[in-house]
Amino acid sequence: MAYETVIGLEVHVQLNTHSKAFCADDTSFGGEPNTQVSVVSLGHPGTLPKANGQQIALATRLGLALGCKINQRTTFDRKNYFYADLPKGYQITQDQRPICVGGDLDIKMGDAWKSIRIHHIHMEEDAGKSIHTLAPKHSFIDLNRAGTPLLEIVTEPDLRSGEEVDAFMTAMRQLVRYLEVSDGNMEQGSLRCDVNISVRPHGQTSYNDRCEVKNVNSMKFARQAIDYEVKRQIKIMENGGKVKQQTLNFDPNTGVTSPLREKEDAHDYRYFPEPDLPPVVLSDAYLNNTNQALPQLPKAAYNELTQKYQLSDYDASILVEDRETLLYFQGLIQHTSNYKAAANLIINRLLPWKQENKSTLSTFPVPSTSLAALIALVEEGKVNSTAAYQNILNALITKPDQAPLALAQEMNLIQSADSDFLSDLAKEVIAQFPDKVKEYQKGKKGLIGFFMGELMKKSKGKADPKASTEILQQLLK
Numbered sequence: 469m470a471y472e473t474v475i476g477l478e479v480h481v482q483l484n485t486h487s488k489a490f491c492a493d494d495t496s497f498g499g500e501p502n503t504q505v506s507v508v509s510l511g512h513p514g515t516l517p518k519a520n521g522q523q524i525a526l527a528t529r530l531g532l533a534l535g536c537k538i539n540q541r542t543t544f545d546r547k548n549y550f551y552a553d554l555p556k557g558y559q560i561t562q563d564q565r566p567i568c569v570g571g572d573l574d575i576k577m578g579d580a581w582k583s584i585r586i587h588h589i590h591m592e593e594d595a596g597k598s599i600h601t602l603a604p605k606h607s608f609i610d611l612n613r614a615g616t617p618l619l620e621i622v623t624e625p626d627l628r629s630g631e632e633v634d635a636f637m638t639a640m641r642q643l644v645r646y647l648e649v650s651d652g653n654m655e656q657g658s659l660r661c662d663v664n665i666s667v668r669p670h671g672q673t674s675y676n677d678r679c680e681v682k683n684v685n686s687m688k689f690a691r692q693a694i695d696y697e698v699k700r701q702i703k704i705m706e707n708g709g710k711v712k713q714q715t716l717n718f719d720p721n722t723g724v725t726s727p728l729r730e731k732e733d734a735h736d737y738r739y740f741p742e743p744d745l746p747p748v749v750l751s752d753a754y755l756n757n758t759n760q761a762l763p764q765l766p767k768a769a770y771n772e773l774t775q776k777y778q779l780s781d782y783d784a785s786i787l788v789e790d791r792e793t794l795l796y797f798q799g800l801i802q803h804t805s806n807y808k809a810a811a812n813l814i815i816n817r818l819l820p821w822k823q824e825n826k827s828t829l830s831t832f833p834v835p836s837t838s839l840a841a842l843i844a845l846v847e848e849g850k851v852n853s854t855a856a857y858q859n860i861l862n863a864l865i866t867k868p869d870q871a872p873l874a875l876a877q878e879m880n881l882i883q884s885a886d887s888d889f890l891s892d893l894a895k896e897v898i899a900q901f902p903d904k905v906k907e908y909q910k911g912k913k914g915l916i917g918f919f920m921g922e923l924m925k926k927s928k929g930k931a932d933p934k935a936s937t938e939i940l941q942q943l944l945k
Contacts, residue, residue: 488615490517509615511556531568553596566590630691803840
């Protein structure tokens with residue numbers, strides 16, 4: 469029997485705020501354990517929470533970017549459960565009136581786009597962190613993370629494979645970084661997800677019970693967990709059993725999921741309205757201002773690059789990968805209309821420079837006007853591309869105030885179209901390789917590239933390619 473995998477995600481996004489969701493504790497990553505806590509985040513009796521306005525602002529920004537309906541009167545609730553890293557014994561979250569409802573995120577699968585629907589987004593606080601690896605018989609608790617502002621993005625069960633989950637999480641990380649909502653660093657826990665997995669026979673429209681794999685912070689592990697869980701559930705069903713609704717842990721060392729607990733339903737958490745926080749009311753003007761301040765979003769940027777500027781899917785995908793690269797490209801093409809050359813320069817030269825120097829494109833020393841002038845030198849045939857993007861560009865990095873043309877002249881890299889000069893070089897090349905000449909004359913026309921390469925070597929890169937090719941073809945007849 470053929471089966472279909474059905475996946476829904478609960479994505480947790482830690483927000484770029486300086487303080488926690490309901491108190492002023494620091495949210496910086498990497499502090500000594502249990503040093504970024506206070507009586508409020510520890511839930512001491514008599515302490516009161518206060519909503520973080522930045523959390524509300526970032527939630528609104530993400531919701532508008534995803535096309536969600538924003539609840540203009542949104543409320544907080546208490547989710548009650550006991551766990552060692554939950555110091556208050558409950559979590560302040562949103563149940564009845566989450567801040568964002570609906571919306572969708574488009575993911576790219578090969579050449580096609582697929583829309584993944586969002587059920588809702590709610591604001592909440594993070595729990596602390598349990599550490600089980602420091603001692604064989606003890607677990608340690610670090611409460612620095614407790615109270616950190618989170619958004620939980622709950623999708624509809626629209627995903628069908630580990631590859632789609634990977635694409636969704638990649639697109640979500642890209643979006644939150646564009647919006648400066650979160651740094652999206654999965655390795656630091658800023659972006660992680662719970663993966664709800666079920667299987668059903670192909671053609672069945674109803675959903676079977678699902679299992680939830682908790683706190684996956686790597687796309688590699690997510691794919692492995694999904695692959696294992698799908699096989700496990702199919703085996704149970706084919707043996708006549710019924711999949712139990714459970715919360716699971718995934719062990720990346722063994723590639724196996726194991727039960728943590730039976731999956732809770734909403735009534736198990738005994739939600740009730742948070743008595744210490746008033747409703748948050750958002751005005752029309754607030755929403756309009758937030759919407760107008762949104763940057764160009766990744767899919768719109770991709771469409772612009774491929775349609776308006778006629779770039780390839782490969783080039784466009786790299787340029788929109790992060791917003792800094794996109795903005796740099798958009799700045800560079802203010803000075804040149806050779807969009808392909810501008811894209812190639814950024815992808816092949818500037819991004820490797822950024823990585824090698826562990827820097828940012830904004831610190832690249834050569835101004836965009838000089839880069840555009842360098843592109844023009846190649847376009848006009850004054851220098852060849854190798855000389856331009858290796859010799860001259862490297863010189864510009866050390867002498868960013870110099871004009872590319874002046875450097876080309878100083879380095880003796882201006883191409884020559886002098887017919888006598890090129891004809892002499894062509895004759896030398898032809899005389900040097902008589903066997904290749906015979907092959908060419910017998911129909912192996914691709915050898916023109918070989919002759920051109922030899923001529924360029926003799927000219928030290930100064931030969932004009934178009935004029936040289938014409939002279940070679942004439943002499944080889």
